[in-house]
Amino acid sequence: MGVLDGRVAVITGGGRGIGAALARAFAREGASLVVNDLGSAPDGVGGDKAPVHQVVEEINGSGGQAVADDGDVADLATGERLVATAVERYGKLDVLVNVAGILRDRMIFNLPEEDWDAVIRVHLKGHYSTIRPASAYFRGQRNPDGNYRIINFTSVSGLQGSPGQPNYAAAKMGVVGLTYSLAQALGRYGVTANAIAPGAATRLTGVLPAEGDPGELAPDNIAPIALYLASERSGWLSGRTVAAMGYEVGLYSNPEVIRQVNGTGPWEFEHLARVVESNFRPVADGPPPSVFVPRG
Structure with a gap:
């Protein structure tokens, strides 16, 4: 028995890194998936359909259930399609996980307008484009005990204010505010909303531990807390930001x-x-x- 048996999830940014690790873990634990990834470079340029389709083929080849989508998550039409695909393919939607993101690092005094706009678009509009149709679906079920889950991804960059990432920091703190709003608005419809601030070695971060366990910063280590938040057991927790890095998890305080x-x-x-x-x-x-x- 998997902790997500019978549950249906949409995961964005699922072609590589943390998103791919979550997709594999969710599938192993019994979830049926719609996995999205445009396959762009870390700065959001270009597109490569292969990674997300490879992840989905791996899941299906291992006995899981997944369908791939390689659209631009910052387009509302893509978000609507992801939710519709889950409902049409599997009959329902239980969990939405927003992982997709890009980086264009500059100090604020050297930051071009297009780099500000691109990062805000992918992170904040990318969350909006999936959350809007998913929340409408959850509300339409008229089930206050539905155990529906929204899991967003923020960053220490926003929570602590990385000096070389003003666009990314602003977007990621925007995700936190959005998460608070969702928790307040959607609880009556059986929805919890939480954010994860991860620390992992991915294409975006390029971070590797200087010493110690080389697997400590593997994206796979973010999966357990995401599994918990996606499970029916986590219904008591909403409107919070959880930290996950290596073999540690933590709970951030909310502003007061x-x-x-x-x-x-x-x-x-x-x-x-x-x-x-x-x-x-x-x-x-x-x-x-x-x-x-x-x-x-």
Whole structure:
């Protein structure tokens, strides 16, 4: 018995790297799949249909069920087709996994407009194009206990602010905000939405461990947490970002106000400046200051 027996999933970016590792793992655990990948270069240029079809042939050759799609995920028509294919081929859709992405790294002062637009398009529009039809399908099932899952992919680049990836960081933090919104909007329809921030050696990252276990950063190590989030067992978890790298998993905190000062009326500049500097500025070698509530 697989943890995804009887479940149907759409996976984007499934031709290589993390997406391909997830597709293989989901198939081994019993899921029926629609796997999408345009097959472009890491910067989004070009297209190669072979990788996604090879992954699907491997899955089907091992006794699994998968169908390939090599369309551009940032086109809404592709997202609609992926959802429709899942429903027509397998009778339903349970899980949507958005992995597809590209990189065009530059410092912000050297970043061409087309590189900003291309990265935002693939990551954010690419999520929108699949989520819109999938969410409409989930809502139409009228099943608040449906155990439907949306799994998005963010990045430490956005969560921590990589200086050489302003376009990628902005897109990936946009994915986090989108995930929060989906969790709030779709819970009533039986949908959970979570994001994974992965660390793995792929074509995009080119990262390999300098020492230790050479398999630690293998994309396969991202699959277990994705399997859990896709399973019916994870229904308690929604609107969160999970970290996965090597043999570690973690849970990010959601943004919250950590310090607040309450005034009694409109702020006067010098008063506000003193309050902000005395309450919000970090204190070296000591705990942060306690909240100061001004009087009068």
